[in-house]
Amino acid sequence: MAYQSLENLLTVQTQKLQDLETATDLIQSKSFIQEELVTAYGEVCSIARDIQDLKEDVKIMRVDNDRCKDLLNMLKSLDNQIRHMEQNIPLKIQEYVKSEIPTNNNTDDNSSKPKEKNGNASFNNTTFNNATFNGSDAQNANNTINTTATTAIKNCKKTLFNEPEIPQMISITPSEFSKLPKYIIGRHTIDTLNSLVSSINQIIKSKYSLIALGKNGSRKKGELDLYLHYKKEQMNLGPDEENTYFFTAEDYEKYIKARLDKTKLNLLIALRHCKKLREIRTTKTVNYALILPN
Numbered sequence: 224m225a226y227q228s229l230e231n232l233l234t235v236q237t238q239k240l241q242d243l244e245t246a247t248d249l250i251q252s253k254s255f256i257q258e259e260l261v262t263a264y265g266e267v268c269s270i271a272r273d274i275q276d277l278k279e280d281v282k283i284m285r286v287d288n289d290r291c292k293d294l295l296n297m298l299k300s301l302d303n304q305i306r307h308m309e310q311n312i313p314l315k316i317q318e319y320v321k322s323e324i325p326t327n328n329n330t331d332d333n334s335s336k337p338k339e340k341n342g343n344a345s346f347n348n349t350t351f352n353n354a355t356f357n358g359s360d361a362q363n364a365n366n367t368i369n370t371t372a373t374t375a376i377k378n379c380k381k382t383l384f385n386e387p388e389i390p391q392m393i394s395i396t397p398s399e400f401s402k403l404p405k406y407i408i409g410r411h412t413i414d415t416l417n418s419l420v421s422s423i424n425q426i427i428k429s430k431y432s433l434i435a436l437g438k439n440g441s442r443k444k445g446e447l448d449l450y451l452h453y454k455k456e457q458m459n460l461g462p463d464e465e466n467t468y469f470f471t472a473e474d475y476e477k478y479i480k481a482r483l484d485k486t487k488l489n490l491l492i493a494l495r496h497c498k499k500l501r502e503i504r505t506t507k508t509v510n511y512a513l514i515l516p517n
Contacts (some may be wrong), residue, residue, distance in 0.1 A: 354407045387435035390468055390515050391424045392499055400499050407493050411486075419490045420499070426478045427513065459505055469503060469512035 249256070253436040358367075400413040408416075433441055434453050439451035460467060472483045491511060496501045 370499060389428050389431045389435075390513060391427065392420050392494075392513055393495075393516075394420050395499075403493055403496060407489070407496055409489070410458050411490065411493075416490055416493060419487065420494070422475070422479050422514075423470065423500075423511075426474050427468055430470060430474055431468060456510075457510075460503060460510065463501065464512070467503070467512045468515070469510045471508055471510055473508075481493060 311391065330403055394417045395413055397413060400408070430453060433444070433446060433450055434457075436444065436450070438447065438450065441447045456471070457465070457467075460469070475481070475483050475487075491500060497503070498510050498514055503512050
């Protein structure tokens, strides 16, 4: 019994020593454990912030989803309106399109002549007419019809959608390019010059499409300040230039995303020499105006 009591006492004391050793280790490692806890706390806070950001992103996605649904409904409505307009084109416009498309003046001469009794003769006439139709004259007639039809469609679009008629500069022809002095054109090619012409046409179309919207239309588009700026520029040219289509170096930078460097300015001189442009100088600005054909 005494032996067992001593053994139990040693066991209890050993357990206490182990507890004291563990407590000593904890006390000695207090600063390290504190750093670990602070680090863990920071990570937990970071995760919480990420979760909050994800919740905000989900809310934004829900709002965007609702907008997409509204946009889809608007597109469906517009599609239905376009289909309705397509199926209900006014008769006046239909008659105008038909009047613009030329009819085939080459009527069948055989209709005014008595029918031939010989079937072979009739077959030969048909073959001859087909051969004539498939020639170059027929091709030219088709090209004329296609061109006229395209013009008629554009006129219909302008009538239906009130598209403004904005003049465009005509590309430089090889004949005009050959007449340019060497000291003006230098080593530039006709493609380079016509590339600038395309850029100018793009500027004029964008600028005067906005002006054609008017104050209310530009306000809806969020470009009212730019519209008022353009109208002020137009007024500064004076009443004699009321119908002038022009652009500035600022317009070039805005719509082409490039500056009018020395090379472009030299090409503008070439266009002035070809009677495509003219300069209108105001107090602080050089305006490049289109010279429209009479």
